[in-house]
Amino acid sequence: MHKRHVTNKHRFIGFVLIGLLVYILSNTVDEWKSFQGATIAVYVVAIASIILLTGYSGQISLGHGALLAIGAYTAALTQIYLHLPVWICFVAAVLITSLFGAILGLAAARLTGPYLAGTTLALAVGLPSIANQFSFLGGEQGISFDAGWPPLSFGEAFTQYKWFFWITSLTALIMMWWIQNLLRSRYGRTWRAVKTNEVAAELSGIRLARSKVLAFTVSAGIAGMAGALLATTINNVSPSAFPLALSFSLATGAILSGVNTLGGVMIGAVALVAIPEIASLVADRWSGSESVPSLLPDFIVSVLLILTVFLAPKGPIEKFRSRHVK
Amino acid sequence: MFELINTLLIGITAGSIYSLMAISVVLVWRSTRVVNFAAGGLALASSFVGAAILEKTGSFWIALPIAMVAGAVFSAFIEYFFLRPLLKRSGDKGAEIFLPIIATLGLLGIIKTILNYIYGDRVGSLPPPMSDKGFVFSGESIALSPMRLLILGIVLLLMISLTLVFQRTNLGLSLRAASFAPEISRLAGIRVDFIRTVGWAISGGVGATAGILQTTNGSGSVSPESFEFSLLLVFGFVAAVIGGIESLIGAVLGGLTLGIILAIILMYVGGSLVFIAAFLILILVLLLRPHGIIGAKGGRRA
Amino acid sequence: MLRIENLTVDHGAIRALRGVSFNVEKGQLAAIIGANGAGKTTLLRTLSGLNKASEGQAHWNDHNILHSKPEKLVRHGISHVSEGKSVIPGLTVSENLELGSLWRRNRSESAKSKKEVLELFPRLGERLSQRADSLSGGERQMLALGRSIMSKPELLLLDEPSLGLAPLVIEQIFQAIRDLTTTKGLTVILVEQNAMGALKIADVGIVLNLGSIAATGSAAALKDDPAVRAAYLGF
Ligand SMILES: Nc1ncnc2c1ncn2[C@@H]1O[C@H](COP(=O)(O)OP(=O)(O)O)[C@@H](O)[C@H]1O
Numbered sequence: 085m086h087k088r089h090v091t092n093k094h095r096f097i098g099f100v101l102i103g104l105l106v107y108i109l110s111n112t113v114d115e116w117k118s119f120q121g122a123t124i125a126v127y128v129v130a131i132a133s134i135i136l137l138t139g140y141s142g143q144i145s146l147g148h149g150a151l152l153a154i155g156a157y158t159a160a161l162t163q164i165y166l167h168l169p170v171w172i173c174f175v176a177a178v179l180i181t182s183l184f185g186a187i188l189g190l191a192a193a194r195l196t197g198p199y200l201a202g203t204t205l206a207l208a209v210g211l212p213s214i215a216n217q218f219s220f221l222g223g224e225q226g227i228s229f230d231a232g233w234p235p236l237s238f239g240e241a242f243t244q245y246k247w248f249f250w251i252t253s254l255t256a257l258i259m260m261w262w263i264q265n266l267l268r269s270r271y272g273r274t275w276r277a278v279k280t281n282e283v284a285a286e287l288s289g290i291r292l293a294r295s296k297v298l299a300f301t302v303s304a305g306i307a308g309m310a311g312a313l314l315a316t317t318i319n320n321v322s323p324s325a326f327p328l329a330l331s332f333s334l335a336t337g338a339i340l341s342g343v344n345t346l347g348g349v350m351i352g353a354v355a356l357v358a359i360p361e362i363a364s365l366v367a368d369r370w371s372g373s374e375s376v377p378s379l380l381p382d383f384i385v386s387v388l389l390i391l392t393v394f395l396a397p398k399g400p401i402e403k404f405r406s407r408h409v410k
Numbered sequence: 411m412f413e414l415i416n417t418l419l420i421g422i423t424a425g426s427i428y429s430l431m432a433i434s435v436v437l438v439w440r441s442t443r444v445v446n447f448a449a450g451g452l453a454l455a456s457s458f459v460g461a462a463i464l465e466k467t468g469s470f471w472i473a474l475p476i477a478m479v480a481g482a483v484f485s486a487f488i489e490y491f492f493l494r495p496l497l498k499r500s501g502d503k504g505a506e507i508f509l510p511i512i513a514t515l516g517l518l519g520i521i522k523t524i525l526n527y528i529y530g531d532r533v534g535s536l537p538p539p540m541s542d543k544g545f546v547f548s549g550e551s552i553a554l555s556p557m558r559l560l561i562l563g564i565v566l567l568l569m570i571s572l573t574l575v576f577q578r579t580n581l582g583l584s585l586r587a588a589s590f591a592p593e594i595s596r597l598a599g600i601r602v603d604f605i606r607t608v609g610w611a612i613s614g615g616v617g618a619t620a621g622i623l624q625t626t627n628g629s630g631s632v633s634p635e636s637f638e639f640s641l642l643l644v645f646g647f648v649a650a651v652i653g654g655i656e657s658l659i660g661a662v663l664g665g666l667t668l669g670i671i672l673a674i675i676l677m678y679v680g681g682s683l684v685f686i687a688a689f690l691i692l693i694l695v696l697l698l699r700p701h702g703i704i705g706a707k708g709g710r711r712a
Numbered sequence: 713m714l715r716i717e718n719l720t721v722d723h724g725a726i727r728a729l730r731g732v733s734f735n736v737e738k739g740q741l742a743a744i745i746g747a748n749g750a751g752k753t754t755l756l757r758t759l760s761g762l763n764k765a766s767e768g769q770a771h772w773n774d775h776n777i778l779h780s781k782p783e784k785l786v787r788h789g790i791s792h793v794s795e796g797k798s799v800i801p802g803l804t805v806s807e808n809l810e811l812g813s814l815w816r817r818n819r820s821e822s823a824k825s826k827k828e829v830l831e832l833f834p835r836l837g838e839r840l841s842q843r844a845d846s847l848s849g850g851e852r853q854m855l856a857l858g859r860s861i862m863s864k865p866e867l868l869l870l871d872e873p874s875l876g877l878a879p880l881v882i883e884q885i886f887q888a889i890r891d892l893t894t895t896k897g898l899t900v901i902l903v904e905q906n907a908m909g910a911l912k913i914a915d916v917g918i919v920l921n922l923g924s925i926a927a928t929g930s931a932a933a934l935k936d937d938p939a940v941r942a943a944y945l946g947f
């Protein structure tokens with residue numbers, strides 16, 4: 085089989101097609117499915133930010149939930165205290181989280197493996213709980229974030245969740261377009277070089293620390309956007325929206341997507357949303373024990389994780405490729 | 411003054427339990443270079459075993475060793491059936507640490523759901539085997555109780571035994587050699603694969619002790635979604651990293667530092683800042699020493 | 713005796729050994745020489761079980777040694793001192809030595825071996841409780857050899873023991889290797905880039921080039937063969 089060249093034009097057409105698909109879907113599905121669709125879009129952005137950091141720059145984060153939290157709180161606070169339009173809240177979320185990511189990255193660039201894992205884990209556990217200490221952060225109830233109603237011109241039937249579905253999907257598409265270009269640019273290649281061989285990269289003139297900090301900054305910015313989108317879909321920002329389990333889920337999503345390539349990002353995002361759904365369907369048939377429905381999703385995710393690590397450690401896409409392109 | 415001493419006592423007790431958990435993490439890291447998040451799940455499962463034995467026999471002194479053995483067996487099982495095959499197929503570089511972490515996270519999830527399925531809302535009961543009423547000094551009761559004393563005693567005893575095993579026995583020599591130079595150890599005739607499993611087993615036994623002590627020192631009951639176990643998992647891991655992830659002494663120092671500072675913050679600042687404080691302590695230590703208190707950059711100690 | 717037939721070893725796509733065959737009699741010291749990248753290390757690593765062979769056979773005392781783990785081959789009397797002073801820096805000198813005899817599970821025998829090692833290398837005796845990373849290069853090489861002797865080997869595989877050492881120290885080490893062969897009846901495979909020094913003490917010599925055997929013969933003959941000298945000894 086000869087190698088096909090995928091050009092940017094092809095990719096753009098792909099993005100437009102996905103956009104069309106989302107548009108069609110949004111017109112056919114109900115409220116709940118729209119909400120799920122929006123959630124998938126949020127996960128796509130969040131998982132992409134992990135893939136950029138781990139798969140390309142080679143740094144580990146078990147604490148992306150905390151970065152999402154920063155984005156979400158920034159968006160909400162910008163709205164509540166500065167009364168700025170929603171899109172500026174989004175931009176603020178990206179900027180502030182990037183700034184935080186840059187600071188964190190300065191520390192992280194000096195850390196390796198378990199030290200970085202420990203630091204990010206502690207961040208994931210620690211950061212959201214700050215909200216309980218300061219009243220302007222709303223404590224356990226949290227603070228609200230309102231992305232607004234759909235424009236009246238869209239008609240009466242245009243529901244709130246459909247609107248969220250649109251906002252999140254469009255943002256996710258734009259972000260993904262930007263990320264995949266970034267990863268193919270000089271920066272993306274530098275990150276890959278550093279990840280593959282730090283010594284060789286340094287010898288060829290790459291500034292290691294700078295490259296790593298930059299990756300952390302960009303990844304954080306993207307995570308901040310994911311956080312703002314998450315706040316959009318749930319209308320609210322509170323510590324309980326960002327438990328350690330969220331960070332673990334995102335890492336899971338990244339592994340299921342194949343952490344080394346951006347292309348599989350949908351797989352992980354869909355899996356995170358679909359698995360609880362499938363689990364409850366299965367559990368419904370499983371009359372008898374009532375604990376099964378609540379336990380099954382976790383169980384399936386855990387088993388999938390282990391299977392992925394064993395059977396397709398480079399992710400499903402690479403697995404498929406290596407099997408069919410020989 | 412009284413208050414400060416009490417706070418310190420509480421911190422030292424909690425910290426000594428984190429130290430045990432940290433040792434459990436360190437032992438696995440040393441033997442296979444894996445960050446083991448399943449350790450928390452294993453401690454939880456072993457504590458359930460301990461609670462069951464306690465219920466049957468009524469004796470804490472039978473329950474504790476059996477739980478330790480159970481923890482050791484669980485842990486060795488996981489190493490043998492999951493981690494060993496996983497590490498045999500060495501993967502690509504960036505995923506090197508990430509994949510085992512993810513695998514142990516998956517295992518943690520499986521252990522938790524199994525426990526949840528078996529126990530549901532029922533909790534295992536591990537009441538303090540001794541009085542947890544503080545000793546009374548000039549009319550005021552201090553935070554040191556027979557129970558706390560017992561915990562400190564068990565932790566100390568375990569640490570001394572571990573040190574003796576590592577420094578004075580052939581097994582200890584094999585464990586140290588295998589962890590720092592597996593290839594040379596193989597050439598010297600050490601069965602490195604087996605020694606690694608032993609390392610995991612010891613880690614499981616220590617983790618089980620940490621789990622049981624954490625429960626008796628806390629609410630006295632253990633449940634799959636127990637908050638105490640999240641604390642144990644997170645702080646145990648953070649303590650191990652603070653201590654330099656390779657050093658047993660480092661793990662102890664890390665655990666005690668964390669325990670004491672967190673107790674002070676809990677007492678004088680506010681409960682919700684405990685976790686972020688743990689993060690700040692960690693960042694501070696790592697900024698000063700990127701390889702932890704007992705750093706292991708060039709001159710690794712075996 | 714060591715019999716190797718048609719041994720072929722690959723590192724992924726790189727073929728490091730191409731159908732190598734030779735024999736070494738019991739009690740002989742065989743020097744294997746050749747340029748950097750010739751496949752010398754690969755040969756030793758395959759004989760000690762660290763690398764897998766793709767093809768061929770290797771027997772030590774009629775025991776098939778391919779497809780066995782290093783820790784098992786040690787129990788069959790094969791001991792490999794790997795390239796670059798193979799000691800464990802974080803352990804003390806004494807611990808490094810004891811490590812070699814742990815598998816024997818026999819305290820008195822180990823103590824006896826330790827005494828022999830310390831007689832062979834008295835300098836180690838003065839540094840027993842020091843950490844191995846505080847030793848000089850020559851002392852480390854002695855320690856590595858000593859650790860290997862603690863395993864009570866019959867076949868000793870030595871990978872460039874002279875690497876990076878001062879000429880005087882090299883002479884000492886080579887002398888010790890020769891003594892071991894003669895007095896204890898060990899069979900030794902000595903891999904060296906220091907071809908002249910190695911051939912001086914060896915009984916037989918084998919020249920490796922790009923994974924194949926280029927010449928074999930008695931060490932004395934090889935040393936004086938003008939073709940070998942010109943092509944592989946560089947003088
Ligand atoms: N681990 C390895 N992976 C890939 N190639 C290797 C590896 N080890 C050795 N080689 C290659 O095998 C060949 C022989 O190497 P080696 O046995 O180390 O030679 P020598 O010890 O004679 O210098 C060389 O071409 C080297 O590049």
Ligand SMILES: [Mg+2]
Nearest residue numbers: 752753754795
């Ligand atoms: Mg070599």
